[in-house]
Amino acid sequence: MNTPATKLLLGFCLAFSIYTTAQNTSNALSYTSKLDNHKILLSAVNATELGTLLKKSGPFTIFAPSDAAFEKFSNNKMAELINAEDKSALKSLLSYHIVAGQLTASRMLRAIGRGNGIARFTTVQGKKLTAHLDGYDIVLTDPVGNTARITTADLNLENEGVVHEIDSVILPAQM
Secondary structure, eight states: OOOHHHHHHHHHHHHHHHHGGGGGGGHHHHHTTOOOOOOOOOHHHHHSSSHHHHSSSSSSHHHHHHEEHHHHHHHHHHHHHHHHHHOHHHHHHHHTTTTOOOHHHHHHHHHHHHHTEEEEEBBBBEEEEEEEEEETTTEETTTTOOOEEEEEEEOOOTSOOEEEESSSSSOOOOO
16 A cells, blocks of 8 residues: 555654664665655754664654654754754754653553643653643643644554654754
C-alpha cells in the first residue's frame, strides 16, 4: 500500500534509524531524502551527536516537528543553529522534543485524565513539557507558552520508541 500515511511511517522509521544504527546513517538518509516532510529535522539531528545518546539508551518518545513546523518557527534560525560551530543551542532544542520511555498517545491520555486535564513530562533536555486535550487533539505546551498539536501519533521505532509528529516547534526557553 503506497498511501501518504504509509510513506510517513516509513519515513519516520528510516529517519530515526539514524539514532539507533549509526552504520546505516547514509542509507537511511538516502531513503528519507525522498520524503519532503522532515528534511530540516534530519539536518538538525545530523548536525548534533544526539544519535549517540539515543543509540545507547532507549526507548524514547520523539515529538517530531514537520518541515512546515520548522518553517513556521524560522528557517533562518534553524539554518543558523545547524551551521553554528557551537551546537549546544541546537542540542537543547532537539532534546526538548524527546522524552525518555515509550509514551504512546493512550499513555498520554491516561496521564492527562489522572492529572485532571493536564499532564507534565520531563524531556531529555531537563525541562517540563505540558500536555492537555483540545477536543480530540493532544496539545503540548512549552515553558514559553508555545503550543504544538500532535498531528500523527504512535509511529513505532526500531528501539521500541515512539514518534509523534507535531505541527509546531516547542522551545525549552525563549530563542
